[in-house]
Amino acid sequence: MGKDYYETLGVDKSATQDEIKSAYRRLAKKYHPDVSEEPKEVAEAKFKEISEAYEVLSDPEKRTTYDTYGSDAVNSQFSGGGFSWDDFTHAEDISDIFGDFFGNIFGGGRSGQQSRGPRQGNSLRMDIEISLLDALNGVKKEVQVPHTVTCAPCKGTGGKDGKVSTCGQCNGTGQVRSVRQTMFGNMVSVSDCPKCHGTGKSYEERCPECRGSGYTQKTSKVEVSIPKGVDEGSTLTLRGLGDASYNGGPPGDLYVIIHVKKDKAFDRDGANLWTGITTTYPRLVLGGQEEVRTLEGEKVILTIPKGTQVGSVLRINGKGMPRSANSSTRGDMFVRVKIDVPSKVTKEEAELLQKLDNGAGPKKSKIRKKLDDLSEKI
Ligand SMILES: [Zn+2]
Ligand SMILES: [Zn+2]
Known part of the structure; x- marks a missing residue:
């Protein structure tokens, strides 16, 4: 009896x-033995079945x-x-879903599709x-960036004086097919050539500077211009200051995450600042x-209103x-008013306070009136 591959993948004949x-990707997510909820044997059998169907229909x-x-x-x-x-040639179609642990089964590591061409560092x-x-105000900060840079003497080729030839292991394709023993039996995977790291190039004598890697470790001094108005967690991207590419691609980037220290006197709320002052009861x-x-x-x-x-x-x-790095306007400063209540007073002060306190209760408005009259005279 023949197998119905369309049914296995749950698609129409006209798909x-x-x-x-x-x-296939949807079913692989369900039945991959590393993630499936089914018992391992069931998952493995099912995963193989959908993979066979996919191998044929794709x-x-x-x-x-x-x-x-x-x-x-x-x-x-x-x-x-x-x-x-051994017959399965589409590991790369799902390797992005399963990431590293997919490599445990297929042994491929990087998928074929991504390995073609130079990669960014x-x-x-x-x-x-x-x-x-x-x-x-904005500030310039000098930072030390430990990263890899393209080896200068060999221009990143890894060969002495930059002399390179075609890689013998992969014949210049940059990729190798490898067969691996796994729990599913033998598996074929296409991966970056381990000898040339997917570059397809080789050299007769190693560059003594980088010992053939094509890059060297370096700590670069970099001046970072932090614009005014940055907030906690702001990220600056410095292009090309990451690690060098190992196969001729552009270098990676450096992401600088800004943290703003908490200030003793000021709290920040977006573009506004908050602080406090201590004044006296009479001034209030x-x-x-x-x-x-x-x-x-x-x-x-600061004028304290009556x-x-x-x-x-x-x-x-x-x-x-600052409202933004390019803005010339700033937010506002908010000042919360406190008073300092003395824990000790002189006899004279006590008497004065006592006099004030006589106005408590129903007579309060009278005292208030007196104080208001007084302040008008001032
Ligand atoms: Zn190679
Ligand atoms: Zn070198």
């Missing part, structure tokens, strides 16, 4: 290549043979007279801490002035953080 591929020639003559006809084309993992990440004042009652410092240390006179309550918030316009 397109893309539909077949996505059906190949237009095999699919035509199958459509015309049935599964027996294609089966006889497989190496051992039936499908085995690894990108690196670095964290920098700056003060809130630096975030206000009668109105008055206090000197406050902005983040940059400038002295500003009758200001403890905990009130007063605003100083334009003394917050």
